[in-house]
Amino acid sequence: MSLLSGLWSPEIIWSLSKGARRFSEIRRNIPGISAKVLTGRLRDLERRGVLSRSVIPTSPPTVEYELTSLGEELLPAIQSIVEVGTRLILRDRQLHDSDVPLKPD
Amino acid sequence: MSLLSGLWSPEIIWSLSKGARRFSEIRRNIPGISAKVLTGRLRDLERRGVLSRSVIPTSPPTVEYELTSLGEELLPAIQSIVEVGTRLILRDRQLHDSDVPLKPD
DNA sequence: CCGTATCCAAAGAGATACTG
DNA sequence: CAGTATCTCTTTGGATACGG
Helix, strand or coil: CHHHCCCCHHHHHHHCCCCCEEHHHHHHHCCCCCHHHHHHHHHHHHHCCCEEEEEECCCCCEEEEEECHHHHCCHHHHHHHHHHHHHHHHHHHHHHHHHCCCCCC | CHHHCCCCHHHHHHHCCCCCEEHHHHHHHCCCCCHHHHHHHHHHHHHCCCEEEEEECCCCCEEEEEECHHHHCCHHHHHHHHHHHHHHHHHHHHHHHHHCCCCCC
16 A cells, blocks of 8 residues: 555656656646655655656756556546545535535525 | 555455454454554544444443445555555566576475 | 755654553 | 553654755
């Protein structure tokens, strides 16, 4: 299960679902993540074989991250967890709303 | 994603996949988990709506934990993550074995 | 642009002892 | 049986500053 460990790993994997992305693109894509944490998570996911890192020797250097085929296999799992979570949130909101109904405007 | 947060939560959910279990049954089922951690995770998962806790007033008391319907929806996701992880481990072992081949007995 | 270094705080988890 | 109470250690993450 450590494949998805870390607060941001699922979002990082998700942000690579549509193809290779650069460091700064991923960072912009995930509001709130710091460079340090993003670097740490990317290194961890690389070591585990979930994504690959390739440096293109331009100036300044370009670094691209891409899911491996095994990384891509995690996408459906992430999606279904997010779906369950969304339903839980909606259900909670409904329970709360029925306690305190909105007055019609 | 916090639905699966905590080192042991996926295993706890998994151990309830075949129906309701008592505290001590879950604990026996998951070697290495302490009572404190199990209690903490169960409370967390209950609060999030993944499982339910019911006390049967016998003496000594019986406490049963059971997945909610939303909890059950997490099972396929857990299974597919475990499958990817297993393939990663097997692939790594293969790579390592090809470096240091076993000598035929 | 793509990071590393440092320091700090908070959360999880392990071990152990104790309880209604 | 099914927990709670401590205490300690480690891991993560946030903030900030700096570097090739």
